[in-house]
Amino acid sequence: MDAQRKVAEFLAEHEMDADPAYRILDLASEVGELAKDVNESTDYGAAPEDVAVNSDELGDALFALLAAAESLDVDADDAVDEALAKYEARIEATGDPGSGE
Numbered sequence: 812m813d814a815q816r817k818v819a820e821f822l823a824e825h826e827m828d829a830d831p832a833y834r835i836l837d838l839a840s841e842v843g844e845l846a847k848d849v850n851e852s853t854d855y856g857a858a859p860e861d862v863a864v865n866s867d868e869l870g871d872a873l874f875a876l877l878a879a880a881e882s883l884d885v886d887a888d889d890a891v892d893e894a895l896a897k898y899e900a901r902i903e904a905t906g907d908p909g910s911g912e
Contacts, residue, residue, distance in 0.1 A: 815887045818877040827878075834879035841872040 822828065829837075845864050850856070852863035880887040898908040905911070 813888065814873070815877045815880060818874055819881045822878060822881065829878075829882060831879065831882040834875065834882045838872065838875040838879050841868070841875045844868045845872055 845868050848864040848868055849862055853859050853861050877887055880890065901908050901910070
């Protein structure tokens with residue numbers, strides 16, 4: 812069973828339906844918690860080699876991302892495949908995965 816389906820089933824089982832805007836705001840909040848972990852573990856960037864995040868916070872961010880995908884009727888696996896193809900094309904064209912923007 813894939814992760815998006817697990818999240819979708821959990822949301823349905825617990826009647827946690829929400830609008831996509833709420834899901835995106837929740838995702839931003841969870842990513843903010845990851846950023847807080849990084850800031851604190853690296854002494855706000857002074858020691859980047861000491862980066863640490865709590866795995867439960869990463870799990871919360873993944874859950875929020877998959878819930879957002881579900882609420883937007885986006886297949887997360889297909890979206891990842893599209894992103895990988897985009898990055899591969901950039902690397903082939905420019906030698907760099909960045910968009911240059």
